[in-house]
Amino acid sequence: MKIGAAVAVLALAATACSTDDDDPTTPPGSPGASQSGGGKKGGSITVQLGEPQHGLVPTNTAESEGAEVLNALFAGLVDYDIETNVPQNRVAQSIESTDNKVWTIKIHPDYTFHNGEKVTASSFVDSWNYGANQKNAQEAIPFFDKIEGSEELAPGPDKEPTGDKLKGLEVVDETTFKVTLKVPFAQFPTMLGYNAYYPMPKAFFADPKKFDEEPIGNGPFMMDGKWEHNQHIKVKRFDAFPDRDGDALLDAVTFKIYDELDTAYNDLRAKAIEITDKLPPSAMGTVEKDFPGRTSNKAESAVGYIGFPLATNPAFANPDLRKAISMAIDRESLNKAIFSGTRPPADDFVSPIIPGYRKGACGEACTFNPTKAKELFTAAGGLPGNKLELGYNVDGGHKAWIEAIGNMLKEHLGIEVTPKPFEKFQAILDSLDAKEYSGAFRMAWSMDYPSIENYLRPIFSKIAIDNGSNHAGYVNEQFEAALAAADVKQGAEGIAAYQAANDILLKELPYIPVFFYQGSNAWTEKVTNVKIDAQNRMRLDLVSLA
Numbered sequence: 001m002k003i004g005a006a007v008a009v010l011a012l013a014a015t016a017c018s019t020d021d022d023d024p025t026t027p028p029g030s031p032g033a034s035q036s037g038g039g040k041k042g043g044s045i046t047v048q049l050g051e052p053q054h055g056l057v058p059t060n061t062a063e064s065e066g067a068e069v070l071n072a073l074f075a076g077l078v079d080y081d082i083e084t085n086v087p088q089n090r091v092a093q094s095i096e097s098t099d100n101k102v103w104t105i106k107i108h109p110d111y112t113f114h115n116g117e118k119v120t121a122s123s124f125v126d127s128w129n130y131g132a133n134q135k136n137a138q139e140a141i142p143f144f145d146k147i148e149g150s151e152e153l154a155p156g157p158d159k160e161p162t163g164d165k166l167k168g169l170e171v172v173d174e175t176t177f178k179v180t181l182k183v184p185f186a187q188f189p190t191m192l193g194y195n196a197y198y199p200m201p202k203a204f205f206a207d208p209k210k211f212d213e214e215p216i217g218n219g220p221f222m223m224d225g226k227w228e229h230n231q232h233i234k235v236k237r238f239d240a241f242p243d244r245d246g247d248a249l250l251d252a253v254t255f256k257i258y259d260e261l262d263t264a265y266n267d268l269r270a271k272a273i274e275i276t277d278k279l280p281p282s283a284m285g286t287v288e289k290d291f292p293g294r295t296s297n298k299a300e301s302a303v304g305y306i307g308f309p310l311a312t313n314p315a316f317a318n319p320d321l322r323k324a325i326s327m328a329i330d331r332e333s334l335n336k337a338i339f340s341g342t343r344p345p346a347d348d349f350v351s352p353i354i355p356g357y358r359k360g361a362c363g364e365a366c367t368f369n370p371t372k373a374k375e376l377f378t379a380a381g382g383l384p385g386n387k388l389e390l391g392y393n394v395d396g397g398h399k400a401w402i403e404a405i406g407n408m409l410k411e412h413l414g415i416e417v418t419p420k421p422f423e424k425f426q427a428i429l430d431s432l433d434a435k436e437y438s439g440a441f442r443m444a445w446s447m448d449y450p451s452i453e454n455y456l457r458p459i460f461s462k463i464a465i466d467n468g469s470n471h472a473g474y475v476n477e478q479f480e481a482a483l484a485a486a487d488v489k490q491g492a493e494g495i496a497a498y499q500a501a502n503d504i505l506l507k508e509l510p511y512i513p514v515f516f517y518q519g520s521n522a523w524t525e526k527v528t529n530v531k532i533d534a535q536n537r538m539r540l541d542l543v544s545l546a
Contacts, residue, residue: 039529039544041249047538048264048276049255050395051230053426054139055212058198059131062139062469063429064446064536068277069255070195071537072235073114073217077105077124078193082533085353085450087190091119091199091218093175095192100184100490106176110242113201114222121177123199125169129153130205131196132166134467140196141467142458143448146188146487148180157466186490187451194448220248220541232256249544259423261397268522275523275530277538280397284340284520291522294530297342301351301447301534302517303455304343306390306405306440310510311465311473313438315384319508323365324377325440326512328412329405330368335515338401342520346513349455349505353534356452356495362506362513370412377413386415389439393425398442405514432471443471443511446535452498457483460505474510 052066058074061067077092089095091111097103111119130136132144134154144150148168153161168180181188191197199218204211213227221235233255237248256273258264261280267273269290279287287295306325308316316322331345348361364372390406392398399421406417420439422428431437447454457464461483464470479501486497505511523530528546531539 039249041247041544042251043545044252044254045250045274045527045543045545046254046256046272047540048261048268048273048278049233049257050278051257051259051424051426053429056215056227057138057204057208057212058195058200058215059127059136059138059140061195063425065425067195067535068537069233069235070198070215070217072219072221072253072540073215073223074195074198074219075111075217075241076193076195076198077107078189080193080450080533082531082539085534087193087450090193092192095189097188100186100188101181103179103181103188104172104176105179108242109175111218112240113199113203113218114216114238115201115203117201117203118174119199119218120174121171122174123201124197125171125177126205127198127200128169129165130200133161133164135161137467139467139469142461142464143191143194143196145457145463146181146183146185148182150182154463154467183484183488185487186494187453190451191449191454196448221253224252230257230259248541250540253540259395261395265522268524271524271526273524274527275521275538275543277519277521277532277536278397279520279522281338281340281400282397283522284342287520287522291524294525295520295522296530296532297518297520299351299353300517300519300532300536301353301450302444302536303346303349303351303513304442304444304515304517305346305511305513307443307472307511308440309432309435309438309471309473311475312435316440318380320376321380321383322509322512324373324380324413325409326365326509327367327369327373327376328409329512329514330408331366331514332368334401334404338404339515342518343401343515344518346515349502349511349513350452351447351455352516354447354450354452354455356499356502358499361499361502365506365509366513373412374414383415388415388417389420390417391420391422391428391431391437391439391441393422393428393442395424402442429471435473441471444517445469446517448535450534452495452502453483453486456498456501456505460510472510474508476504476508479504479508 050065053063054060075091078087079090091107093106093108095105131138131140132150132153141154147166149166152163170178201216203216214223220241222238224234224236227233236252264276265280265283268276335343347366348357350357392402402419409415409417459469460474462475465473482501489497519532519536521532527543529542531542
C-alpha cells in the first residue's frame with residue numbers, strides 16, 4: 001500500500017481484488033457503501049499509527065500509514081464494500097462509458113472541502129493534472145498512465161514535460177468531467193477509490209508545503225491542528241459531511257505514532273489507546289485472551305515479500321539465485337513458529353481475496369526444498385563472500401521473522417545473513433527510492449484498488465521505478481507487452497491476460513512471495529463497531545463509543 005501503494009505498501013505490509021463487472025458502479029446509498037453501524041454520537045479515541053513517509057498529499061501518498069490518515073480525511077469518487085470489496089459510487093453520482101475508453105463522470109453537488117470550498121469537477125481534474133506531471137515528483141504518477149496525454153506530462157528521466165494538462169481530461173460543467181483513456185480499460189471505475197484520485201482544493205495549489213502538514217480534505221473527519229511528526233496526528237468530525245454517507249459518530253480521533261508495535265500493543269493493554277490494526281508477532285498467541293470478543297483475524301489484501309535491488313546490485317541478477325533463496329525458506333514453519341498460524345504461505349504475487357489468484361501458481365519456486373535450493377544456489381554462482389544483508393523496518397514488527405529467514409538461509413544455503421534494521425518504514429523506502437540501499441529487503445503490497453492489475457503494474461512496471469513502487473528496478477519488455485495486451489480485455493479474458501503477465505514474474509522472481517497477510521486487530525471495550533477494510537485501514541467513520 002505501496003500501497004500499494006501503492007503504490008500500495010504497509011508499515012506491516014507494504015501501503016495496495018477485481019470485479020468482473022464492466023460497470024461496477026453501484027449508486028450511492030446502496031447497502032455497504034457507508035455501512036454505518038449506528039451507536040451514540042460523541043467522544044474521542046486514540047489509535048495506533050506509524051510515521052507516514054512523506055506529507056499527506058493524496059497524489060504523493062503511496063504507503064499505508066499516510067493512506068490510513070487520508071482515508072479519514074477524504075472521500076473519493078468510489079468506495080469499496082467493507083465485506084465484499086465491490087466498488088460503489090461515493091462522491092460520483094455516475095461513471096459511464098459506451099466503449100470503456102471515454103468515461104463521463106458526474107459528481108454529487110453537495111460535497112465541500114473542510115474550508116467550505118465546493119468540490120467540483122475541476123477539483124478532480126486539477127488534482128490529477130498535478131499528480132501526473134513529473135515536475136511535481138508525485139508517487140502516484142503511474143496511476144495516471146492510462147489517461148490520454150500522460151506521456152507528455154511524464155516523458156521520463158532527463159526529459160522535460162511538454163504540457164501541464166492531461167489531454168484526456170475535460171471539464172464539462174461544475175459537476176461533470178470526461179476522461180479519455182489511451183485504450184479501453186473496463187476496470188477504470190474500480191481504480192477510482194484509490195487516494196491518488198482524491199480531489200484537492202485550491203488551497204493546495206496556493207501552498208503545497210503547508211497542505212503537506214495540514215491537508216484540507218472532503219471526508220468525514222478534518223485536521224485538528226498540524227501533524228506533529230513522530231508524535232501524533234489529530235482529526236475531528238467534519239459536521240458538514242453529506243448525510244447520505246453517514247456522519248462520523250466520534251468527535252475526534254488521535255493517531256498516535258509509534259516506532260514499535262510491541263509498545264503500541266502494551267499501550268492497548270493499558271487502555272492508553274483504543275484500537276490497533278497492526279499486531280506484533282509477540283501478541284499473536286495471546287491477543288484473543290487479552291481482548292476476548294474484541295479481535296478480528298481475516299484475510300486481507302496484503303502480500304509479504306523479500307525483494308532484490310536488481311538495478312543497483314548485479315549480485316542478484318540471476319533468477320535461479322533468487323529462486324534458490326525462495327526454495328530455502330520454510331514458509332509453513334515461519335507461519336506456525338513466528339505468526340501463530342496467521343500468515344499462510346504465499347504461492348502467488350496476487351492475494352487470495354483477488355479474482356485472478358491461482359492456488360499454487362508459484363509452484364516449485366515457492367515450495368520448501370533445501371536440497372534443490374542448495375544445488376541451484378551453487379550452480380548460480382552463489383553470492384559474493386557468501387554474505388547477504390537483509391533490510392527491514394523496525395517499526396513494523398518484522399525483526400523475528402527476518403531473523404528466522406536469516407537462520408534458514410544460513411542452514412540451507414550456507415550464507416551469512418546480516419539483518420539490516422531501519423528505524424522506520426519511511427527510512428527504508430527513502431533509501432530504496434534514492435538507490436542507496438543495495439541489500440535484499442522485506443517489502444509488502446496492499447491493494448490500492450480491487451484488481452489483479454494492481455498487483456502487477458505499480459510494483460513491477462518500468463514506469464513505477466522513478467515514480468512508484470518498483471523498488472527492485474525490474475524491467476522486462478515482455479512483461480510490459482503482456483500488461484498492455486491485458487489492459488484492453490474484459491472480464492474473465494482480461495483476468496487470464498493479467499495472469500499471463502503474472503507468470504512472467506513468477507518465472508523471474510524480482511520479489512519472492514513469502515506470506516499472505518491476515519488482518520489481525522484488537523480494540524478495548526471502550527469502542528464498538530470496529531471495522532477494518534481489506535487494505536487493513538480502520539473505518540473510523542463507523543466507530544463509536546460502546
